[in-house]
Ligand SMILES: Nc1ncnc2c1ncn2[C@@H]1O[C@H](COP(=O)(O)OP(=O)(O)OP(=O)(O)O)[C@@H](O)[C@H]1O
Ligand code: SF4
């Protein structure tokens with residue numbers, strides 16, 4: 298297996314075996330049909346999972362966990378910088394000023410803070426340039442949400458060329474923060490730690506196993522939840538506020554859905570949020586039903602990054618705060634030094650869900666069988682077999698991953714048939 | 729015993745145009761699972777969607793039969809609608825009999841049939857007034 302392919306196999310989302318009750322809630326909600334319930338426990342199919350965190354958000358027993366770094370990871374470096382996403386600034390009811398949050402973070406163990414919004418401003422500027430030079434009528438799809446980029450890799454490979462090959466605001470911010478820190482402290486790059494405070498598992502995966510970068514400039518990822526409690530304590534006792542925020546309006550509004558596209562200052566765009574909605578739009582694009590669209594902002598979480606599953610605050614409340622914060626904000630002077638790299642440096646290996654068979658003739662035979670099995674099933678999509686739908690179940694059978702008797706309806710029919718046979722045989726004996 | 733072909737059948741319900749596109753969506757998924765190229769899948773999906781929408785908007789729904797082999801994909805759309813009066817005209821870009829209501833829904837640019845022709849390798853229409861229309865399209869896998 299090539300290195301690129303294993304990239305799709307690393308995941309930050311995983312199952313807490315003991316907590317899983319096998320309830321099948323997650324199998325129905327998963328946007329890539331990546332979960333099955335087998336022997337009473339959920340199982341994530343690694344090739345299909347995009348780490349969007351939909352299951353993390355919806356599991357009633359909190360059995361889906363996100364593996365991220367803890368504060369102890371800071372001890373590996375001499376100088377630690379918190380990379381603060383604009384969405385993070387919507388988490389606290391007391392903080393209507395970004396400076397309050399940044400000052401507080403510096404008291405929770407970080408030597409410095411850096412706003413990811415500044416990276417977003419750089420990406421916005423580059424995207425404007427790319428849009429101005431665009432010659433074809435293919436809409437450009439934003440690459441800012443790593444869950445969406447992975448979704449395209451596994452489910453919409455035909456749209457790979459639409460994805461803008463720019464790195465994320467987080468990566469740009471990490472490079473800028475490192476550079477500033479090197480100049481300020483004289484430390485070497487390996488002595489500097491950059492920690493992204495993440496609203497989602499997708500960002501964790503994007504750092505641990507980047508899809509389109511050789512290596513991430515982010516040293517570790519700490520979840521918003523883990524930072525929240527520490528920071529909330531700090532904020533309540535804090536009196537003095539340092540003036541630390543330099544990001545402008547176009548960067549900060551990336552926090553909520555629509556903000557990234559608004560910052561571009563263009564007309565013909567779509568801003569779609571929520572992974573199931575994103576899928577609908579990508580289907581439309583694939584079928585050439587979208588006309589006169591230049592740009593598609595696509596975010597896996599409803600409301601945008603404020604809706605990330607690792608956040609604490611309700612996304613609608615957070616968005617209202619972000620709107621208030623950005624309302625009277627000015628735009629910042631944006632300048633990224635030449636040595637900050639903005640483009641992907643590795644080819645993404647678009648890897649569609651594997652077809653039924655690598656040989657098409659054989660795939661046809663399996664598909665015909667799949668249809669045949671599907672017609673026999675009750676078509677209720679009840680999920681009790683452990684597959685998301687009857688059709689998916691038929692596919693699992695054809696792929697050798699399930700058996701028809703896993704369907705309780707089919708099993709019951711079989712038992713009834715056997716019972717009838719037994720009665721007939723016993724009649725024959727008695728006659 | 730199944731041979732090297734897949735046959736699919738769909739009923740198209742005309743009572744709700746918002747669900748039109750289900751058959752083409754399902755076929756798209758099947759083609760992806762069979763491992764066809766993105767180009768073939770797109771051509772089939774676009775042609776079929778246009779045809780399916782026509783069945784809903786201009787006719788009274790109908791049936792679709794799809795036959796898939798490694799060499800070609802054939803889609804036969806049968807409806808019980810009013811038939812097409814002048815096929816030659818209907819095939820022209822921009823020709824549409826859609827009324828104001830339909831246009832408001834975003835259809836009626838008169839681009840459906842020309843696009844179907846462009847995206848497929850073979851296309852035959854047989855139609856009878858008051859009886860219905862059969863649109864038979866084939867996409868070759870090259
Ligand atoms: N199945 C059908 N039954 C009856 N008439 C049809 C059928 N399909 C097409 N037509 C006629 O042919 C005309 C042209 O069809 P075409 O699909 O090219 O354009 P349209 O459906 O009017 O608009 P568009 O497809 O761009 O939304 C239609 O306006 C209609 O009069
Ligand atoms: S929308 Fe934002 S928070 Fe949600 S998965 Fe994408 S990057 Fe993460």
Ligand SMILES: [Mg+2]
Pocket residue numbers: 778781782836839840841
């Ligand atoms: Mg039409």
